Amino acid sequence: MNITNFSVYAQKPCFLLEWPNARILMDTPIDFTPFFSFLPHVYQSPRIKNAPIAKKFQIPYLKELGNRVYVESPPEIFHVSTDMLKMDTIDAILVSNYESFVGLPFYTEGSGFSGKIYVTEIAYQYGKLLMEEMLEFISRIEVLPSDKKWKREEFCGKFPNPPFQNPVEWRPYYTTTDMHSCLAKVITLSFNQTIDLFRIKVTPVVSGHTYGSAYWTIKTENEQFAYLSASNPSATDVKLMETAPLRAVDHILVTSLSRLVDTTAKEMGYSLIKTITDVLKKHGSVLLPICPVGPIFEMIEAVSDIITTTNGIPLDTPIYFISPVAKSAIAMASISAEWMSESRQNAVYLPEEPYSHSNLIKSGRVKIYDSLYGSFSKEFKTPCVIFASHASLRIGDAAHMVEVLGSDPKNAVIVTDPDLPCEDVREPFRNLPIKFINIPMDFRMDFASLERLLADAKPKYVLCSSSYTRPMIRRPDMQINYEKVWPIEYDECVQLSKLSRNKQKLVTVAVHPEVVKNLKFKQHPSKKLAVASIACHLSAYNDDFKLVPAKVKIARRKYGRITLAKVLKALRDKNWDAKEVEKPDETVLEIDELEAKITVKNDGTGTKISSNNQENREKILEMIRSILIEDDGLVGRNNVEIKPNL
């Protein structure tokens, strides 16, 4: 197996696994940081809509805001180059979680990909909702796409806020047609369901990070491998991570570790609750730009508890959940108990829903809207708590709500996405009095947890992105410390076989009963071995290897000496006349009757039968065979035949 690292971000992995007969892509990540080069798309905001054209460049769609230059255009995405990956040669894509799932169409559409996509059922459902939400947001953008002039170095390179990457590599978002075409290639799996891809056994195992998130065990005849995607051994809401399968693998490819430093997701959770409480107590509103599936389900309950239990916060403080897919997300949460932790799951045995969302909605404490238009604009009141998307604050309802709440310093935006830097999210809104508070909620495994996991699993080798073996300054605890670790650089290809002693590669083959029945074992004269020669057909049809009885005679190896004298005697026995022609190292016997020649090597190691008549070739071949001993495993001895008990 070869492993190539195609992602520059260790927390957004993309690896290609290659065997002689299969190429499997692990995960399809997308990077939203290009959004920060684009002007926020809000519905009514004179401040943004009337932003002046940047004087320095005099391009109509380059706007200036707070001494920064933004592109007024639908925002674009960065993802791994499909040309580098050669998507038309990829046989399968394994998607570990719904965050990776969202990026799928960028890799599968227009790239020549014709394989299959595998993902857990619930990651598919939530991933689909995220796709639909983003496409709805994109469709609301009224601005036409800009030309690409701004992407030249002489323009964007001179921005006060130049892009992090080369924007020429950025791509516009995929279309609804792309999404549907992509979804048609998806096959959904249960946890611990094993599939066979070209004799490679692939199993998604509970990783505990988000609903339906999985890491993968990948096993061939000779390799036991695990791809450790975003995982959380301490999950409280989602199904608990299973670690036992990691003890049965030799190599673990570690990805997607937590980016929190000197804190934990649990501490961040407490901090979030305290911050929301403080803001509400001061009669401020809280805006949480957050993904409409996953941790939001628990947060809605937590916020409701805050309002219920805290003196000084009015009981009728509304909680708004705004998203084109909010209703579907809430409904999906109510039917996903099988994918949840045991404590959540136990609710369905009462029978109640795993979350209290339905009751909160019935009592009016939580209100769901699919957009800011319509009833929300009439019913909206402050103070309140708003859950809305997109977390980048460049498209969607959340960006607009910053403008609505921005003038009041009592209000707060709490940024929780650990992969979107709070300062970049905030930048276009810097001049607004509203507070921006950074509380990253990173539920991925941290280095200490990984160390404990590896101590338990004891793989022969750990592989990882090279960034995980380069410690931050004076922080040796922020790297993977394992006795055998192999870092993989971006675009580097690693051959797994180099990590193993030159072990012989073996393939399991089923033997047909008829073949078993006809085996004749002979006892080895000096060792406690019995040897049998086998001559049959191997069927590799459908990658299912079987030894089946042969319908025609199979050529076996031959032993003995073919001397000229033996051949001449055999010819005389057949009454075939032969004319001898001696040459250096060999003698040619011409048999006119059969229109054939036999060439005999003087050293007795071989012979050639020449004839354009197949039937005659067969006759001579049969004659030669009678001189020789066919390989039966132990040549040239009168060995005892035995029947081992098979």
Next chain:
Amino acid sequence: MPDKIPEIKIVPLGAGQDVGRSCILITIGGKNIMVDCGMHMGYQDDRRFPDFSYIGGGGRLTDYLDCVIISHFHLDHCGSLPHMSEIVGYDGPIYMTYPTKAICPVLLEDYRKVQCDIKGETNFFTSDDIKNCMKKVVGCALHEIIHVDNELSIRAFYAGHVLGAAMFEIRLGDHSVLYTGDYNMTPDRHLGAARVLPGVRPTVLISESTYATTIRDSKRARERDFLRKVHECVMKGGKVIIPVFALGRAQELCILLESYWERMALNVPIYFSQGLAERANQYYRLFISWTNENIKKTFVERNMFEFKHIKPMEKGCEDQPGPQVLFSTPGMLHGGQSLKVFKKWCSDPLNMIIMPGYCVAGTVGARVINGEKKIEIDQKMHEIRLGVEYMSFSAHADAKGIMQLIRQCEPQHVMFVHGEASKMEFLKGKVEKEYKVPVHMPANGETVVISAQPKLDIRVPLEKIDRSLSLDPNPAKSECPFVAELVYDQENERLNIMSTAESEDLIKDKNCMPITLSLSEIIKGKKVNWKELSNELLLYDPHLQLKDDGIEMFDGEITILANNSDETELELIWDECREQWFKVIHKAITDLISPESSPVPPAISVKA
């Protein structure tokens, strides 16, 4: 390691040649698995339980059983579970799907109430027994491979029939048993069709055979008949009672009546037993992903199981005058609300009872279906004058469905359970004739021993596999010549394939040197262009070598040499083991140098 010839033993403790108290004991590779642990509703004594004394001699079963599997929540499949685990004694794992895990205790508790509170039964499992039993239950997802231990694994497949019903594959090494439980190969309004993954080929298929001789008429025809009968009865002012189990049939029939009432604008009230109606629909909502695709697609907007025309039954509404339709539990009239209402309505010929499901022999329901006109219920004789209709809405596979499943999963053996002996006999003959596999139909307590076909797997060096594949030019690769030595290590009882190096090492005799046999044929034609020819042949051997005196392929196992100075004659030489390639190469050469062929355009690039 070559396996010993494995043995699979199967003993029905219940549902062998009858329906009720389903309980199959499977022994495979030394592991003991109990599938289903049902109750026989037709008996009130110990005969309602499977005969657990068959194993353990009446003692605890924990040491004997490796695991217990429950296929679905019907009482004839799970009704004895608390008795088995808490009274007889079993503390190992109990596997069932998540919906079954949710619903099972509700029905057990409902039944326990009928037995203890209504009938005054004293020697019965308690509410605490049910709770403690359910603590041992492990939920299963469909297609999930669950390792019971290092050797034994199980896997669930969708069965249709009722919410959460599953067929279970029990696997140990290369041998497996697929137990269907109750299943339905035909989708209905709220559930999908039973299906197994491709490639599931069990050693033994244990199939229910409730309708072994039935090929039921069109589903739509039965539904129209049902609707017509209900409509006629209520139009005459009569009352219709439809005894149902709370989950499964009831949902299907409610959807049917709801849409009919809506279409016909009827206002005759339809009631559902109050106790379980709301909870039942909540279970369907919580486990909507186990229903069929149509319901899944609409569930966000509207719960398919919230009915406009069907209301929870209120106290005393069975006494109100005028027509009505009542869905009431339990389904076999073996107690509870349905029996109570039946006693009130059964003497009025205007009324009707529609029995939509199978009734176990001995229950009041079965006697009504059999046409008895006087039935003693609770020590009182009742005249049976109401109309009696038996309509099979049971979501069991019929003969056609059973044959379909056998065709899909190609078992080596078939076993029929959960049906009547004479009907099984009929289907047994049909299966044996069509699929040529042995069919078993044991009675309760009868042991069937199945010796699986011996299966031998050996580990072959990849080099030998590659060698074999390379000797066959056919892309199907289904008949590749394979030659090797098998070594049986008598000390370790291990069978291996010798590598080539090991093989040479065993040969010591100088008079027994390896011999190469070659064959050749002369091909005449135009003067050969060696570069052109080698480009053509690269397709077959990327490592082909073009040399001064000709072309060498497959490391010298095939060579092509000029046979005369004009190079208008070529000699094609091949080793004996390359016989299969001879025709392919010969044709390629002939196509190129034959005088009759048109000139081949010069190759611009080598074919991949």
